[in-house]
Amino acid sequence: MIDLTGLETRPAQTWGALRLVPLVRREPIVDLRLHAKVYGDELSVVSLPDRTSYTAYVPHAFVATWSDDDTPAAAYGTQLDRPLRSMPVRTRRKMARRVDRKRLRFLPLHLAVEGFLALHFGGPEIAWEEWSREAISHGLSPRVEDAYIGAEVRGLDDALKVFEIYPGQCGLLLYAADSLACAFVVPHPEDYRTLHPTLVRDMYGELIYDYALFHPAADFPAVIDDSQVSSPADLRAQAERHEREWAEFHDSVMAGRLLRAPARVEEVYRMGRYTLSRFLPGFERKVENHIGETITDEEGRLAYLKTFRLSEAQIRRGHLLSTLAEHGWSMRDTAASLRISEASLGMRLRQAGFGHLLRQDVLDGYRKQVNERTRRTRRDGAASPPA
Structure with a gap:
């Protein structure tokens, strides 16, 4: 501390x-x-x-x-x-x-x-x-x-x-x-x-x-209760009380x-x-x-x-790097700890500016999976009856 x-x-x-x-x-x-x-x-x-x-x-x-x-x-x-x-x-x-x-x-x-x-x-x-x-x-x-x-x-x-x-x-x-x-x-x-x-x-x-x-x-604003003030000493006491309350x-x-x-x-x-x-x-x-x-x-x-x-953005980068290091830089284990898919983790890395750390073909595969899942979600949502 x-x-x-x-x-x-x-x-x-x-x-x-x-x-x-x-x-x-x-x-x-x-x-x-x-x-x-x-x-x-x-x-x-x-x-x-x-x-x-x-x-x-x-x-x-x-x-x-x-x-x-x-x-x-x-x-x-x-x-x-x-x-x-x-x-x-x-x-x-x-x-x-x-x-x-x-x-x-x-x-x-x-x-x-x-x-x-x-x-x-x-x-x-x-x-x-x-x-x-x-x-x-x-x-x-x-x-x-x-x-x-x-x-x-x-x-x-x-x-x-x-x-x-x-x-x-x-x-x-x-x-x-x-x-x-x-x-x-x-x-x-x-x-x-x-x-x-x-x-x-x-x-x-x-x-x-x-x-x-x-x-x-x-x-x-510091509001002084004038009903409690009848002398300079009372006014000082009120001011000191406000100082203490502000500090706390x-x-x-x-x-x-x-x-x-x-x-x-x-x-x-x-x-x-x-x-x-x-x-x-x-x-x-x-x-x-x-x-x-x-x-x-x-x-x-x-x-x-x-x-x-x-x-x-800096907090996200620090969080991602710390979580990856904690799990031995395993994409699978890190994704599991974050409760997301490996593809979603790959996209988070790319958005955080760390996409160059992944092989291009792996990154392309992650992007394809995320895009396909997004399209499927939209399709399913459109077909669902109104609540």
Whole structure:
């Protein structure tokens, strides 16, 4: 479970379809600090340990600085005001790379997205007759997913400019049409003030882009019962009650899906008493699914969090790949577990963008079976007497 202990919710602010919920720490973390290193508008290619590569728009990296004796860690200045350089492609060696003994550079969100792209990347483990030679030899290479930069999410830039940063604020929960778009948490309020503008450069899913474009945020007015107010103290008590009720509603309902335990957690790097990890969800259908990365201390308390909301299409792809891998990439066994025919499973794979993994003659056979079954169903339906 993602533990938000030590973080408190403050009243939300809305801008169009966007709702921004501040997260405040009563006691900031002082022995771990984050700052940003800006790269530019060019594409980046990151070489991975398995000799594959990850190519994406990487506008900035985060640099984590820590101390081993609980003394305050130094916070380095950012380069966000530096003019962006433009080059066709920039090559980087790792997703997370130690700069020196007390500093680690990592690529925020890309660390999590690369973990999603690597999901069962090797493809079929057994050379079942349905899979193509390409699938057996190269797996899911290349694997591609789409995302929107924050500057393309309607209203986000304006919302971040007018957003009131609270004293002690160390994080933000961003909603589009009251669907959780992302969570962002850092160790220290000064880090948050510095990194707040980077949210407009982050990646967001297709669902969030659409919600921000077409759906307004709901209004949750705070109505004070004037019959209970006869003094400034009564008014303050009413305001504090509304703050508590909002925090309880938010923590139990609105952010409930995020707080559930991730299905898979991978440790990426140890930094003194802190651990940088990334996580994947269980790819449950028809519910929110978030990927992301965390930095936690030795007791599991959260110092850093960044998440990405998957689209329905991405959830379907993750669900299909996970189910196939769970059943040894056997089309028959996977179809049985999903309670569908092998032909229907083949069509689902094609619709999910994985049709190239199947032999063409097998895929053609599946398509023929599905089309024939559809025609037969329509024929039977036409011949049936009216109810």
